[in-house]
Amino acid sequence: MASSAVHPQRIAFLGTGKIGEALLSGLLRAGKRPAEVLVTARRPERAAELADRYGVTACTNAEAAKLADTLILAVKPQDMGALMEELGPHLVPGRLVISAAAGIPTRWFEARLPAGTAVVRVMPNTPVLVDEGMSVISAGSHATEEHLRRAEEIFASVGKALRLPEAQQDAATALSGSGPAYFYYLVEAMTDAGILLGLPRQVAHDLIVQSAIGASVMLRDSGEHPVKLREAVTSPAGTTIAAIRELENHGVRAALLGALEAARDRSRELASGGK
Ligand SMILES: NC(=O)C1=CN([C@@H]2O[C@H](COP(=O)(O)OP(=O)(O)OC[C@H]3O[C@@H](n4cnc5c(N)ncnc54)[C@H](O)[C@@H]3O)[C@@H](O)[C@H]2O)C=CC1
Ligand SMILES: O=C(O)[C@@H]1CCC=N1
Numbered sequence: 001m002a003s004s005a006v007h008p009q010r011i012a013f014l015g016t017g018k019i020g021e022a023l024l025s026g027l028l029r030a031g032k033r034p035a036e037v038l039v040t041a042r043r044p045e046r047a048a049e050l051a052d053r054y055g056v057t058a059c060t061n062a063e064a065a066k067l068a069d070t071l072i073l074a075v076k077p078q079d080m081g082a083l084m085e086e087l088g089p090h091l092v093p094g095r096l097v098i099s100a101a102a103g104i105p106t107r108w109f110e111a112r113l114p115a116g117t118a119v120v121r122v123m124p125n126t127p128v129l130v131d132e133g134m135s136v137i138s139a140g141s142h143a144t145e146e147h148l149r150r151a152e153e154i155f156a157s158v159g160k161a162l163r164l165p166e167a168q169q170d171a172a173t174a175l176s177g178s179g180p181a182y183f184y185y186l187v188e189a190m191t192d193a194g195i196l197l198g199l200p201r202q203v204a205h206d207l208i209v210q211s212a213i214g215a216s217v218m219l220r221d222s223g224e225h226p227v228k229l230r231e232a233v234t235s236p237a238g239t240t241i242a243a244i245r246e247l248e249n250h251g252v253r254a255a256l257l258g259a260l261e262a263a264r265d266r267s268r269e270l271a272s273g274g275k
Helices: 018-029 044-054 061-067 077-090 106-110 126-130 145-156 166-177 179-196 201-221 226-233 239-249 252-272
Strands: 011-014 037-040 070-073 096-099 118-123 133-139 159-163
Touching (some): 037 044, 070 077, 096 106, 096 145, 118 145, 118 166, 133 166, 166 179, 166 252, 179 201, 201 226
Parallel strands (some): 011 070, 096 118
Antiparallel strands (some): 118 133
């Protein structure tokens, strides 16, 4: 998925933690020149470490606001209010502001930035680290087609990028933003099950991870509905149906419906940078 077609513009990451660094590394892999990338962090040692590791330039939020054409905001929703206070007075008109924060709507940023600032809301996920990210992109009220294309160019360089109406961002956050965590959780639980069945931990891990990779590639490439793929594994009176009966008895399908609803609701609660 990585391409070398990233726009020759200066991009700043404000708050370069887990997702910020994942995006930064992906963008550099995709061909973005380190000289065109700025990073900020709360702790100066962290910014210096990133500058050292990636060859990018560490700076303050105020400097980033003046120097960068595109600012990618990747602090926690709870820290976004403080970041806006630092940025607002320094932001030069004409900049593109991309927020990766869960929950916070574009209108919240527009109310805190110079009038007319283009804001794009993006929900990426951590597989951007391996160029298999899923990023959902929505325009704020001053973002033009050109701004959306610039955001798409950044996120499509590290996986898939999909435009959706902003009203669907909280749902997308529950599905793809948090999604990788659900799969890791399943792998962790199934590895424990392997240990219960007497396998060494590493063997159990390898069996489950390769099964997950095989199943993912089939889901992506076969064109078959997941039900069909599952039916092909489920032999009459066999082992798989015995396991599925247990999953149904424990309400795993209902638990997933409730879990994703809870994630969507939490995203909504974060709308005002809430606690
Ligand atoms: N981790 C994930 O999988 C995803 C996270 N997000 C969003 O990305 C944002 C960051 O999440 P994570 O990377 O998980 O959190 P994190 O805590 O790893 O990263 C946030 C970073 O921002 C820094 N920071 C806080 N205030 C700052 C300031 N004023 N100036 C400069 N740096 C500052 C923190 O020191 C920290 O390093 C959140 O808004 C989250 O909703 C979105 C998609 C996926
Ligand atoms: O857990 C969170 O709030 C962030 C947003 C999506 C994934 N991680």
